[in-house]
Amino acid sequence: MLAAALGARPAGLGEALAAVDGLDDALGHGLAHLDQARAARLEPLAAACAGSPLAGRVADAVAGIVAGTVTDDHLTALAGARSALLGAAHDALLAEADAALGRAREPWSAATVPARPGHLPAAGRSWLRELALTGWRRAGAELVGSGGRTVQALIAEPAARRLAVLLEGFAAELRAAAPVAPAARIPARRWADLWARALLLGRGGLATAGTVDADGRLLLLGADLHEHPTVVHAQVHGLLESPGRGVRLVRTAVAAAKVDAVSGPSVWRRLAAFPVLRAALARHRAIEVSGLPLTPGGDLIWQESRAALGGPADPFVTARVRLAAAVAAAPPPLDRHPVAIAEPVLLEGYAAGQSTFDLGGAEIAVDLDRLPAAGPLTPALVAASTSCLGLLRWDAGCWAVQPLAVRAAAGRRPVTAHTGDWALGPTGARAAGAEAAAGTVVDVLRERAGRLLRQ
Amino acid sequence: MVTEDGVAYERRSAVPVIIPVRPRKLAEVPFVELAEGRLQGVVSSRSDPRRLYASSITARRHGLSCHTNNNRPCGSLGGGQPCKHIGALIDAAVARYGLARVAHHLEADLPEDGADLGSGLRPGTAPDRAAEVFSSFLRHLAHLDLPPSTEPLPELQWFPAAAAVR
Ligand SMILES: [Zn+2]
Numbered sequence: 001m002l003a004a005a006l007g008a009r010p011a012g013l014g015e016a017l018a019a020v021d022g023l024d025d026a027l028g029h030g031l032a033h034l035d036q037a038r039a040a041r042l043e044p045l046a047a048a049c050a051g052s053p054l055a056g057r058v059a060d061a062v063a064g065i066v067a068g069t070v071t072d073d074h075l076t077a078l079a080g081a082r083s084a085l086l087g088a089a090h091d092a093l094l095a096e097a098d099a100a101l102g103r104a105r106e107p108w109s110a111a112t113v114p115a116r117p118g119h120l121p122a123a124g125r126s127w128l129r130e131l132a133l134t135g136w137r138r139a140g141a142e143l144v145g146s147g148g149r150t151v152q153a154l155i156a157e158p159a160a161r162r163l164a165v166l167l168e169g170f171a172a173e174l175r176a177a178a179p180v181a182p183a184a185r186i187p188a189r190r191w192a193d194l195w196a197r198a199l200l201l202g203r204g205g206l207a208t209a210g211t212v213d214a215d216g217r218l219l220l221l222g223a224d225l226h227e228h229p230t231v232v233h234a235q236v237h238g239l240l241e242s243p244g245r246g247v248r249l250v251r252t253a254v255a256a257a258k259v260d261a262v263s264g265p266s267v268w269r270r271l272a273a274f275p276v277l278r279a280a281l282a283r284h285r286a287i288e289v290s291g292l293p294l295t296p297g298g299d300l301i302w303q304e305s306r307a308a309l310g311g312p313a314d315p316f317v318t319a320r321v322r323l324a325a326a327v328a329a330a331p332p333p334l335d336r337h338p339v340a341i342a343e344p345v346l347l348e349g350y351a352a353g354q355s356t357f358d359l360g361g362a363e364i365a366v367d368l369d370r371l372p373a374a375g376p377l378t379p380a381l382v383a384a385s386t387s388c389l390g391l392l393r394w395d396a397g398c399w400a401v402q403p404l405a406v407r408a409a410a411g412r413r414p415v416t417a418h419t420g421d422w423a424l425g426p427t428g429a430r431a432a433g434a435e436a437a438a439g440t441v442v443d444v445l446r447e448r449a450g451r452l453l454r455q
Numbered sequence: 456m457v458t459e460d461g462v463a464y465e466r467r468s469a470v471p472v473i474i475p476v477r478p479r480k481l482a483e484v485p486f487v488e489l490a491e492g493r494l495q496g497v498v499s500s501r502s503d504p505r506r507l508y509a510s511s512i513t514a515r516r517h518g519l520s521c522h523t524n525n526n527r528p529c530g531s532l533g534g535g536q537p538c539k540h541i542g543a544l545i546d547a548a549v550a551r552y553g554l555a556r557v558a559h560h561l562e563a564d565l566p567e568d569g570a571d572l573g574s575g576l577r578p579g580t581a582p583d584r585a586a587e588v589f590s591s592f593l594r595h596l597a598h599l600d601l602p603p604s605t606e607p608l609p610e611l612q613w614f615p616a617a618a619a620v621r
């Protein structure tokens with residue numbers, strides 16, 4: 001059984017996360033402000049890297065922090081060590097999930113692509129450095145705000161988009177939290193994740209691998225929506241049936257910039273450039289693809305011109321009939337982090353509680369924070385559900401299911417709801433009316449901006 | 456998942472930090488932000504459709520400033536008394552971020568009797584920030600002109616889409 005199989009904790013996971021926590025708490029207080037006890041909690045990170053190629057650099061970095069002489073190279077070594085540990089945690093957890101799901105996964109075999117130069121200007125590097133030295137707890141409005149100006153310079157540069165999207169989300173959270181009250185709780189793991197990621201991405205350390213062109217039929221499983229104040233991202237999980245290649249688990253994604261006033265169902269309007277993908281999601285249709293670039297990590301690089309709407313395809317049927325035999329790709333080594341685990345899974349025959357599914361003796365948590373306002377899924381529907389198509393995720397020490405679609409017995413008639421059902425606009429008069437009102441946000445903003453520009 | 460007494464909040468990578476935006480009407484206050492130690496935003500004039508005001512309140516000292524897009528000081532902001540633009544800005548910020556977060560950012564004492572935030576401020580005057588506010592608004596709107604993208608963005612695994620405000 002899935003939940004029972006996921007109950008075991010991989011060997012060494014606790015120690016790896018404890019080493020990460022030591023650094024995360026140090027970053028909260030500021031590397032320039034560490035007392036002896038906090039500095040000592042950096043030792044496990046260095047110890048964990050002993051015997052690896054990072055050993056010398058991480059030991060130097062810890063010594064540099066204790067001595068109060070922190071260089072950019074020290075920070076990069078710390079971020080690298082932290083990413084390596086979390087990457088190992090990811091691998092152990094994913095292996096456990098694969099075993100529990102009976103999922104076959106191809107080994108990583110892509111050639112290493114030379115790292116591209118980083119795009120983070122000196123001002124951005126010094127911002128990340130100041131943040132680490134100062135600590136999230138001490139970072140005032142001025143330091144936090146200066147990050148926003150750094151990001152502005154990156155937004156218009158297409159090659160730096162990925163870094164800009166990350167930094168905008170990170171800076172927005174720091175701004176929202178500043179000033180941090182002394183007793184306030186801070187998301188230490190999360191902010192250290194984002195900081196380390198930005199540092200490595202900014203140094204060009206996260207290269208992308210080459211692609212091959214893929215043909216065949218893409219059967220959608222569901223849409224996982226992501227957003228922060230200035231971006232919306234729809235990542236679609238599906239199965240790619242290719243002649244002679246069997247069935248592969250893949251993802252494809254589209255993203256658009258937005259402003260924070262654009263939220264809820266109207267975020268789909270920002271993705272208007274992708275009518276084929278949106279229609280396939282909203283109408284539960286397959287997609288015929290030809291020559292769509294596929295990365296070794298299983299990401300199809302979406303292109304509307306290489307995709308055509310196919311016949312009807314119910315995601316529940318797709319999952320029931322084909323998911324078990326589909327082969328998954330290995331995630332790119334540098335993207336391995338427990339937060340990246342998102343394995344499609346079909347759950348049936350459970351007893352739904354308010355935030356758990358009882359799978360016959362063992363329970364799995366349901367992540368109700370991940371029911372986006374841009375779709376029709378609600379906690380009530382999940383609690384009334386009898387089938388769930390979702391993503392298996394791991395965070396803060398436990399496994400959980402993120403629903404992408406549920407079948408529920410609401411009243412006499414069964415109801416089915418998918419996160420992508422509103423990709424072409426909400427169904428149902430009430431939600432559609434609210435979206436129509438909210439959808440004018442962009443027009444209002446442009447008109448007001450026009451008053452300034454006409455001056 | 457997030458328990459207030461446990462450690463999950465500190466050790467959760469995908470924990471929601473920014474509370475979901477509540478939909479609000481934008482016609483009167485098209486832009487509001489908590490930034491750089493200020494609450495600031497753009498407020499439409501009710502009488503002149505061509506006019507916009509840049510209004511701001513500084514944290515701690517609660518200095519007020521309000522200027523038009525013609526670079527004129529707001530006529531009804533005098534002697535530290537908030538003008539109606541400042542009032543509209545506060546209302547929009549509370550609708551957008553919630554009262555607690557706005558009060559925290561401004562380091563204002565929340566009135567205990569449930570009165571609005573404005574009565575908890577002890578305002579003075581502050582330097583003109585209109586140019587910064589208007590350009591921040593335009594920079595923010597520049598996002599609407601960026602082309603969409605299809606390259607993998609693995610960092611967005613940290614940013615689940617906001618749940619509905621329930
Ligand atoms: Zn005024």
